[in-house]
Amino acid sequence: MGIKKKSVTILVMTFAVYAALAGSHKGEFWPFSIYPMFSKAGQPWTRTFVRDITKEKRTISGDIQREEELYGKPFSLNEVNVHQNDLSNFMSKNKEWDENKKAVVRNYFKSTLKNKSLLIYKVRGELVNSDAFISYKPFVLLTPDTTMVFND
Amino acid sequence: MINFFNRIFEWDKELTEGEKYFFRLIEVILIGQIIYNTWNWAFYIKELTGVILPLGLANYIDITIFFGSNLAILNASIIAGLLFVGFFRKWKHAYLVTLFFFHLEYVARFSQGEISHGTNLAGMILLCIGVSFSFIKNSDHIIKSAFGLMYFFIGLGYVFAACSKLIGTGINWADGDHLILWIAERGTDKLSQNGAFSLNRLQVILLENYWLATITLAFGLLTELTGFLLWFKKTRWIQTTILLSMHIGIVFTLNIYFGDYVYLLILLGYPWDKLINYFIKKYSP
Numbered sequence: 001m002g003i004k005k006k007s008v009t010i011l012v013m014t015f016a017v018y019a020a021l022a023g024s025h026k027g028e029f030w031p032f033s034i035y036p037m038f039s040k041a042g043q044p045w046t047r048t049f050v051r052d053i054t055k056e057k058r059t060i061s062g063d064i065q066r067e068e069e070l071y072g073k074p075f076s077l078n079e080v081n082v083h084q085n086d087l088s089n090f091m092s093k094n095k096e097w098d099e100n101k102k103a104v105v106r107n108y109f110k111s112t113l114k115n116k117s118l119l120i121y122k123v124r125g126e127l128v129n130s131d132a133f134i135s136y137k138p139f140v141l142l143t144p145d146t147t148m149v150f151n152d
Numbered sequence: 153m154i155n156f157f158n159r160i161f162e163w164d165k166e167l168t169e170g171e172k173y174f175f176r177l178i179e180v181i182l183i184g185q186i187i188y189n190t191w192n193w194a195f196y197i198k199e200l201t202g203v204i205l206p207l208g209l210a211n212y213i214d215i216t217i218f219f220g221s222n223l224a225i226l227n228a229s230i231i232a233g234l235l236f237v238g239f240f241r242k243w244k245h246a247y248l249v250t251l252f253f254f255h256l257e258y259v260a261r262f263s264q265g266e267i268s269h270g271t272n273l274a275g276m277i278l279l280c281i282g283v284s285f286s287f288i289k290n291s292d293h294i295i296k297s298a299f300g301l302m303y304f305f306i307g308l309g310y311v312f313a314a315c316s317k318l319i320g321t322g323i324n325w326a327d328g329d330h331l332i333l334w335i336a337e338r339g340t341d342k343l344s345q346n347g348a349f350s351l352n353r354l355q356v357i358l359l360e361n362y363w364l365a366t367i368t369l370a371f372g373l374l375t376e377l378t379g380f381l382l383w384f385k386k387t388r389w390i391q392t393t394i395l396l397s398m399h400i401g402i403v404f405t406l407n408i409y410f411g412d413y414v415y416l417l418i419l420l421g422y423p424w425d426k427l428i429n430y431f432i433k434k435y436s437p
Contacts, residue, residue, distance in 0.1 A: 006288075007157035010297050011304075014283045017248070037337075038313075039320030041330035045337045049344035076347030081196075084345040089265020090204050104202035125336045130329050130362070132336035 044126035048088045048139070050075040053119045060119060062150025065136045071119055082108045091122060091139065102147040105140055117143040160383050161300035167292040170429030175295045179281070181419055183235045185274050185412050186254060190228040193261035197224035203263040210259040218260040227257050238285070248282030251275065273413050276305050302420060303382050310379020310395070317373060326373055328365030331358060331405065338406045354404045368405065372398055382421065392421025 053060065053072035060071060077084055087108060094101055109118060120140040125132050141148040158164060200219045203210065218224045231253045238246035254275060262268065280301035284294045317325045335355055343349040351359070358365045375398045381391035395417060403409050 006163065006293075006297075007161055007300075010161075010283060010287065010301065013287050014279060014301055014305075017251070017279055017283060038334075039316040041317070041321040041325045041327065042333060045333070047337060047340045047344070049340060074343065074347040077345050078347070081199075083264075084341045086264035088341070088344070090202075093204050093265065100202065107199070107201045123340050125333060125340070127329055127333050130332070132333050134336060134340070 042127055044124060046092050047084075047123050047125075048091045049121055049123055050077065050087075051119045051121065052116060053141075054115075054117045056117075060138060060141055062138050065138070067134070067136065070121070070136060071138065075118055080109050080112055087120070091120060097149045097151075102140075102149065106142060106147055109142060113142055113144055115144070117141070159385075160304055161296050162385075163293065163296060165296075167295060168425060168429055169432050170425035170427070171295065171299075173428045173432075174425040175298065177424070178277075178419060179239055181415065182274060182277055182281070183239060185271075185416070186235060186250075186278065187228075187232050189271050189274070189412070190231050190254065190257045191225075193257055194224040194228040197257070197260045198222070200260075200264065205263055205265050207259040207262060207267065208255060210263055213256075215256070215260045215263060218256075224257060224260060227253055231257065238282075244285045245282075246285075247278060248286045251278050251282050254278060268412075271412060273306070273309075273416055276309075277302055277416065280305065303388070306417070306420065307380045307382035310376045310382070314373055314376035314379070317376075326366055326369040328358075328362040328369065331365040331369055334406055335359065338408065342407055352404060358405060368401065372401070385423075389422050392417060395421070 051070060051072040052075040056072045058071065065071075077087065090104065105120070106113065112118070118141075119138055120142070122137045122139045123134060124137070125134045127133070138150055141150070197218050198220065201216075202219075203216060206215075209215075218227070231250055234246050234250040234253065237243050238250060258271065258275065281298045284297035284301065288294045288297050321330075335351070335358070339349050339351070358368060375394050378391060379395070381387040382395075396414065399410060399414050399417075
């Protein structure tokens with residue numbers, strides 16, 4: 001087999017296996033990833049974080065807050081061995097919150113919900129006058145016996 | 153075109169002893185990474201309950217069967233077994249078949265949202281090695297093919313990353329304001345993961361100096377755009393060094409550490425085979 005034929009054959013074989021396995025990765029497969037976090041610069045983003053509100057005295061509402069108004073205290077996802085990307089994407093990509101979806105979220109925190117109440121915030125960042133403007137929206141309230149979603 | 157392929161695959165050059173040992177070293181590191189990750193994922197997958205992002209084969213196979221069961225652990229065991237079969241040259245298709253099971257474990261683990269670029273590279277290298285073993289007979293050409301494919305795809309990956317930025321945003325992608333927004337985003341992630349976050353000194357300097365943030369982004373874009381220099385032996389170590397400095401910069405500016413990825417890049421980007429050849433020459437009787 002000649003140099004060119006051998007090279008082309010091996011590249012085509014590689015692409016074929018690649019396409020069969022990863023062709024439906026929705027733009028998220030290296031090296032042909034669209035790199036969604038970085039390709040569109042300057043766009044607003046939405047992530048999540050969790051607050052421990054076990055000792056919070058105020059009534060929890062779904063109103064957008066500033067940083068100094070946040071309920072409770074920070075909660076580390078390391079405590080429940082959950083990866084931030086997983087929780088954040090689950091929150092942002094879910095559009096309909098049926099009982100199954102709520103159960104998935106509770107499952108993330110099952111080891112800690114026996115004696116704690118948690119509040120998952122949607123955190124939105126956007127560029128305003130060359131500065132990052134961040135707003136906080138209480139989104140899912142998890143108490144030992146209930147799950148409440150504050151819809152957008 | 154023939155010249156281009158020949159420079160990537162180097163079909164007409166004789167394989168040195170150093171290159172053969174170097175290839176075995178790459179196999180060892182790759183096998184270690186894959187086994188480490190798949191076993192870590194296996195216990196994480198067991199605790200999952202729902203799919204939010206069906207990737208690859210997960211679009212056709214119900215991967216929820218991996219959740220709440222020991223299937224992911226069984227799959228990790230199969231992967232480890234097949235990798236050893238491949239390493240000891242007992243079955244030429246072992247690596248390529250491993251890729252299928254590795255892919256299954258991968259799509260189960262990353263069914264929750266985002267994906268991992270580090271282990272993507274491991275998968276890509278496994279694919280390059282697997283295809284070479286399955287479709288090439290000559291043992292020296294298997295190694296040349298695997299090396300050529302690896303360098304080709306790694307270089308291509310960086311060029312694609314730069315192109316996606318230029319297509320998605322345009323030349324003003326390097327605007328320093330964009331870095332401000334990314335630092336805030338990654339700060340939110342770190343706060344969520346660890347319960348605390350504070351800006352490091354470099355981040356403070358970048359946030360206060362728009363021009364420096366712009367230069368930093370422009371350097372990153374240019375570095376990725378020249379990723380194709382990994383294809384050629386003469387420029388490979390230079391490009392690897394520039395890429396590594398970019399990745400170190402990303403660690404400090406955005407708190408993103410591509411551990412698995414960087415180790416493989418260090419391994420592949422420098423001519424370790426020459427060092428091995430030197431020692432062989434020095435200590436051989």
